Amino acid sequence: MNGNGILFHAKHAFMPNLLGYCGPDERGRIQQELEGGKPGESLVRTLEKFEAAYPFLKLIARGAGREVFDYAVPEAYWIGNGLLAEVPASEFYTFSHRELKGRDPRKVREVFKELDGAAPPHHSFYVMSTFATSSVPDGPNITNEAHRKIAELVDNCRISWGTVKKVGKQELQVESRPLKAEDGRLALATPAIRQVKYNPGVRPFASVKRGDVVSLHWNYACDVLTPRQSTNIAKYTAADLGLINRFLASKHSRK
Amino acid sequence: MCVTRAGKAVSVSKGRARVEFFDGRAMDDVDVSIVNAKKGEFVEVFGNMALSVLTASEARARKKVWGEVQRAAAIQTVGAPRG
Numbered sequence: 001m002n003g004n005g006i007l008f009h010a011k012h013a014f015m016p017n018l019l020g021y022c023g024p025d026e027r028g029r030i031q032q033e034l035e036g037g038k039p040g041e042s043l044v045r046t047l048e049k050f051e052a053a054y055p056f057l058k059l060i061a062r063g064a065g066r067e068v069f070d071y072a073v074p075e076a077y078w079i080g081n082g083l084l085a086e087v088p089a090s091e092f093y094t095f096s097h098r099e100l101k102g103r104d105p106r107k108v109r110e111v112f113k114e115l116d117g118a119a120p121p122h123h124s125f126y127v128m129s130t131f132a133t134s135s136v137p138d139g140p141n142i143t144n145e146a147h148r149k150i151a152e153l154v155d156n157c158r159i160s161w162g163t164v165k166k167v168g169k170q171e172l173q174v175e176s177r178p179l180k181a182e183d184g185r186l187a188l189a190t191p192a193i194r195q196v197k198y199n200p201g202v203r204p205f206a207s208v209k210r211g212d213v214v215s216l217h218w219n220y221a222c223d224v225l226t227p228r229q230s231t232n233i234a235k236y237t238a239a240d241l242g243l244i245n246r247f248l249a250s251k252h253s254r255k
Numbered sequence: 256m257c258v259t260r261a262g263k264a265v266s267v268s269k270g271r272a273r274v275e276f277f278d279g280r281a282m283d284d285v286d287v288s289i290v291n292a293k294k295g296e297f298v299e300v301f302g303n304m305a306l307s308v309l310t311a312s313e314a315r316a317r318k319k320v321w322g323e324v325q326r327a328a329a330i331q332t333v334g335a336p337r338g
Contacts, residue, residue: 020259020282021302053257068287103259104299104317130259134299135305136289148287157257 001071006039006047008223009074011202013053015218018087024166035201040202044069044111045101052126053077055087056100059121063087075248076161078123078222079215079229089117107133114247119129128186132251141192145183154186155179156218161225161233164212171195172221176213185245188237257302259280261309267294273298277318 014030017023026046033043049253054068058169060076061068074149076083089112111129119125131154136146155178162174174196177188198214198221201208205221208214213230214221225233230235262276270288275281285298287305292298297314298305309317 016257016302018304104313127257130257130301131306134301135304135308148307149286149289149304153302157302 002067002071004037005067005069005071005074006044007034007037007054008071009047009057009069009078009220009250010034010039012042012074012215012217013047013050014222015049015220016101016157021217022052023047023133031199035199037203052100053123054127055095056121056123059092059095059099060084060087062119063090063091075229077121079225079233079241080124081122081124084120084122086235087121089119091124092119092121094120103130104133114250118243120236120243122236122240123245124237127158128240128244129247131181131186132247139237151179151181151186154181159214159222159233160237161213161230162216164208164210164214164219166191167210168198169200170209172214173199174216176216176223183215184248185230186241186248187245194219209229259299259301261297261299261314264292264294264298264305266292267292272298272305274298276300289325317323 010030012035013023014034017030018027029042029046033039049112055169056077057068057073061070061073064073068074071083072083072206077080093112096103097105110133131150145218158179160176162176164172164174166173173193175191175193179189180187180189188200189216196219198208204224208224213225215223215225215233260276260278262274263285264272265275266273267287270286270319272287273281273283274285282300282303283304285288285300285303287298288303289297290308292305292308297309297311298308299307
C-alpha cells in the first residue's frame, strides 16, 4: 500500500468532502487518518467511494501503468506531472462518457471535439470545463456580480497555490493569484493576500513557515508543495486556462 | 473535487434552493441566482451553485444516465449478474 500517495490524495479530497460536494459522508474518518499520518485500508475504502476523483486516478494509473495510489498518480491529477501525457485522449474520452458520473455526454463531446485530443485528465481542467460547458458563460444578461460568483466557485474548486506570508494557529495568510472571469475568458488575476484554513495536526503543517508554497482547495491548505510541484501546478494550470479559453472563444464565435 | 449533479429545485427563496438530486441526495442552500431557477425546474449543480437550467428532456436524459451509471457501479461492486 502506497501510504504517501493515499495521504496526498486524501489531503486534496478532504475539503470538498467536508462541504458535501463529493464522496461519502465519512469526513471524520478522513480527518482522523490524515492526522494519524498512517493511512489504513479503511481510508482507501473511503477514497474509493469518491464519484469523480477515484475514477480519474484509475484512468491515470491505467494509462501510466502505475498503481492507483502510487504517489505520482494523485499528484498528476491534483497538481499535474508527466503522467497526464501518458493517458491516451481516446481513453479519456471513453472514460468521460462511461465512468465519470454526472457529466452530460453531449458536453463531453463538445469539449473533446473542439480541443482535438488535447484535453488532459487534470482536476483543474475538469473544473474549468464544467464551467465552460454550462449555460452560464453565454448567458445574455450576466452581471458583474454573477461573473464574480462564478470565478469564485471555479477558483475554490480548482487546486490553486499560494505562498505563506504569515502562520496563525488555524489559519495561514497566503499570497495567491485568484481566478477571474472576464469577457467570456478565465484568467489569473494579480496576486492578492487571503486567509485560508489549515490543520496543524496534519503533517507537515506543524512546521509550515513563511515562504512555503501550499496547495489550496476550498480555502483550505492541503499540502506543502515541493519546488517541482510549485512549478508544475503553475505550468499545468496555465495550460488548462489556454485550452479552456480556446474552447470558450470557439463557443462564442459559433453564436 | 466536485461532482456535477443534476436535480430538481424543490423550493426556492431569494436565489437559494433546496435541490433533490437524481442520485438520491439533496442539498440545501444551492445558489440558483445566476441561472434564475424557479421552483420545480431542473438544474445542474456544481459545488453549491447551479450553472444550468435543464429542459425536461435534458433532465430525463441525465436521470437515465445516472440510472445506468448506478447499475454499472452495482455490477462492478457485486459482480455481473448471471444468466
